[in-house]
Amino acid sequence: MNLEALLADRLSAALASVAGGPVDPVVRQSQHADFQSGAALALARRLGRPPREVATEVAAKADLAGLATIDVSGPGFLNLTVDDAALAAGVDALDDDRLGVPPVAAPERIVLDYSGPNAAKELQIGHLRSTIIGDALARLLEWLGHEVIRANHLGDWGTPFGMLLEHMADLGGGENEHSLGDLTDFYRAARRKFDEDTQPSVRSGAVAGRSDGGFKARARLRVVALQAGDEPTRALWRRLIEQTERTFLDAYGRLGVTLTRGDFVGESFYQEQLSSVLSELDEQGLLVPSEGALCVFPAGFAGRDGEPLPLIVRKSDGGFGYAATDLAALRHRVRTLGATRLLYVVGAPQRTHFRMVFEVARSAGWLPAGVTAEHIEFGSILGADGKMFRTRAGDNVTLGALLDEAVERASSPAIGIGAIKYADLAGDRRSDYVFDWDRMLASTGDTGPYLQYAYARIRSIFRKAGAEPGPVVLAHPAERRLALALLGFEAAVHAAAGRREPHRLASYLHDLAVAFTGFYESCPILRLAGPYRASRLTLADRTGRTLALGLSLLGIDLPEEM
């Protein structure tokens, strides 16, 4: 049941009849009543009539029988107060698995690109937001009835693999798995060898020496071998990728993220499509040689010096960068996978990149009418000092270490990890946020534990309650407030999914928990007998269902007890 939509429906009929055409009823929650509409104010101006007069006419024509009462207030607001009987019936009806929310009428096929860590590295805190936000959106959109194709765009290709594979070969070809046991150490060691090799060319080290001379050069050759399909090199590469995929899946499992191995489609997958990306762009006359590279110059992008900014499709050394891969992936997702909507959950700093990619794709005809691409950007996680969140030593924080600390501090995986996820999802994703253990683990306030606690109390009641829930009767103001909150679920889910803003759902759930806690404090249940007890049990039951469903859509677990 969607109260707002129901009220808006009834009001828009009245508004249309007064205006002689469709008018957006703009029904919103209000402090002055359950809901309000300011539509008459705007309409009055259009009609050149006094606002209160228009409002009065709309109120008179609105058919709200059995649903709400309406009155004109202030300069011409329409205040709507929902009938208690309608509220009670609405809550009674929330007894199915979907809480009365129907699947969308027109499902889309959505490719949702998120997480995207780099192979051969552990997941870092830098991947946390993309993973958490992306997974919440995946769950939400899927639950609403869309077909969601999760795409974990792994960084499994490119220049760093030269040094990684060469280092791996030095260690004995990766025969022994534990050489990759700690990927962070492995990566660091390779990096160190690469950086410490200052020799300008391979020539001086060509005399098979024990010194590591020429590591850099060998790494470069290794990249060439990888891209040329050299089988021993490919075998090393596969081994490395398999190992890292295993560690990613472990981390996703711990985090409670729905990505599976089948969702892993790394950059390597698109390598054989790159030449045709190039040729199609060329056929359309979009490709421009510049300083040795092949570029597209989408309109409206200027660089530091005011010159047009290129999207570099092929580098001057003949290699392909991420722009080419992103274009290939986009084309593949539309053309082969048949997506009607592309979502990229990637940090805000890449905004320009995605604008350019989308613009070029449109020019190339890879984003036809009816297909949309959207960059779901998000801000950074900051430390208490307001700078990027790092360890004391200045290193990136690994996800494993972060989750360990969360579980230790909360002494419960569900609570610790839920706290991290909730903190990430509770604010506007575009804003940076400060990572603060004490705040996110607080049992009071807008936090995961607060919501989980409300749920645990409900479960506790039902462990003790003998009687069955019964029809809702609203007698206490706290019951009414809770009922109203319960009926706001559908609107919250649609707001969150429609704008790809999970915090709309998170903050709804917090409001619901607050309404429940108020009810819990002032409306005893177990002590009662008869219809009021049954009614309150129903209210508690619906709250529990809504919290459980809502939090599951955000990817947050709920303990039965706390």
Next chain:
RNA sequence: GCGCUCGUAGCUCAGCGGAUAGAGCAACGGACUUCUAAUCCGUCGGUCGCAGGUUCGAAUCCUGCCGGGCGCACCA
């Protein structure tokens, strides 16, 4: 330099064209013989960065300025 983005209560943030700007934290004062007090109730606290403009109405839209962040050709 150009572009994008953000500046709301001491702190962390909602609100993004509508009625006296909301939460949480912190501070202060209350509430447990009562379904989990990991809770609740109350008080205190804001010229919504500054200045103009559009509008019946602006934290919300436009312009300028100040301040922070990010981006600006071969790393993704």
